[in-house]
Amino acid sequence: MFCVECGKDETIFQNGVCLSCYLKNMQFSKGPTIMDIKFCPRCSSYKHKNTWVQEDFDDILRQHIKDAFSISPELKNVAIQTQCKEQDRILRCMVSITGSLEGQLITEQHPLTVRIKRSTCDVCSREAGGYYEAIIQIRAEKRTFPKDELTILRSTVESMINQLQKSGKRGLFITDFDENRQGLDFFLSEKTTAFSIAKKIQEQFGGEFKQSAATAGMKDSKQLYRMTYLVRIPAYRQGDFFSYDKSFFLIVSLHENKVRAIELSTWIEKVIDGKDIQPSKIYGGKELIREMIVVSRSKKDIQLMNPKTYSTIEIRKPTMELINTPMVNTVKLDGYLFLVPG
Ligand SMILES: [Zn+2]
Numbered sequence: 001m002f003c004v005e006c007g008k009d010e011t012i013f014q015n016g017v018c019l020s021c022y023l024k025n026m027q028f029s030k031g032p033t034i035m036d037i038k039f040c041p042r043c044s045s046y047k048h049k050n051t052w053v054q055e056d057f058d059d060i061l062r063q064h065i066k067d068a069f070s071i072s073p074e075l076k077n078v079a080i081q082t083q084c085k086e087q088d089r090i091l092r093c094m095v096s097i098t099g100s101l102e103g104q105l106i107t108e109q110h111p112l113t114v115r116i117k118r119s120t121c122d123v124c125s126r127e128a129g130g131y132y133e134a135i136i137q138i139r140a141e142k143r144t145f146p147k148d149e150l151t152i153l154r155s156t157v158e159s160m161i162n163q164l165q166k167s168g169k170r171g172l173f174i175t176d177f178d179e180n181r182q183g184l185d186f187f188l189s190e191k192t193t194a195f196s197i198a199k200k201i202q203e204q205f206g207g208e209f210k211q212s213a214a215t216a217g218m219k220d221s222k223q224l225y226r227m228t229y230l231v232r233i234p235a236y237r238q239g240d241f242f243s244y245d246k247s248f249f250l251i252v253s254l255h256e257n258k259v260r261a262i263e264l265s266t267w268i269e270k271v272i273d274g275k276d277i278q279p280s281k282i283y284g285g286k287e288l289i290r291e292m293i294v295v296s297r298s299k300k301d302i303q304l305m306n307p308k309t310y311s312t313i314e315i316r317k318p319t320m321e322l323i324n325t326p327m328v329n330t331v332k333l334d335g336y337l338f339l340v341p342g
């Protein structure tokens, strides 16, 4: 057959023309000459389709080009390569699209100008606008917080938020924060996350959990609510001494409303309901511990000497186990002296 275009006696590929004439007149790829990519300078994220993502610019550019260029399905084994030169936030690029058709390698080149447009992303504009969905309030039962306890609580919440942000929760941020001796307030952008953080704080530090909702205007004809998640940390802390049921205890650990404690005259562990610990029966923590010198020991008793006053006292050993250190920790509660384990 003769090609209607070149007149040569060739195999006809399509519409009466040979393959080389077909390729000469065909454009297999098409794309824009100018492309804008939005960049948020506050959090270094790029907009791709309708979402903001924190990815390498090269990956973002590749995705934008893939989306913007249309390539004929006739072309097989397509590869896209881009070479760019940057100048004042403008990239002058050459996009090469390569593929094959009937064993023929085809390359098409498209000059492309990419403009990086600065724009504040959804999350950053919310943050700048003071947006929040929930408040985590941390308070203490019938007491104010000492500084060290506030520091621990604060860094616990902050490291939980940091980890969640690192694991990809882009919309999560602290809008506002307040700290005083009464407690801590975290204003957070996401209420479901705020809920789970508050629950974890309760799990770790014990106490009560309460939630309440307040109306916060309307959005898309729907009522908006702001949540408050209150964690009330108990009056007692790990390491505190307290009396209960005519016995004296040391708190070993807390779990929600339960307290694991050691009875000081026997060193036997017991789990006590936190509600049963009266704030007025809490003596304090490790500041009450005094070191004493072991003078002698028998099977049941131990004789101790105060290293400052040299006065001696003999008390019952809490267990039959050997106490073979030269010094021991003791605590005096309501006039009774106890050995402190650990
Ligand atoms: Zn031809």
Ligand SMILES: [Zn+2]
Binding pocket: 040, 041, 042, 043, 044, 045, 120, 121, 122, 123, 124, 125
């Ligand atoms: Zn941003």
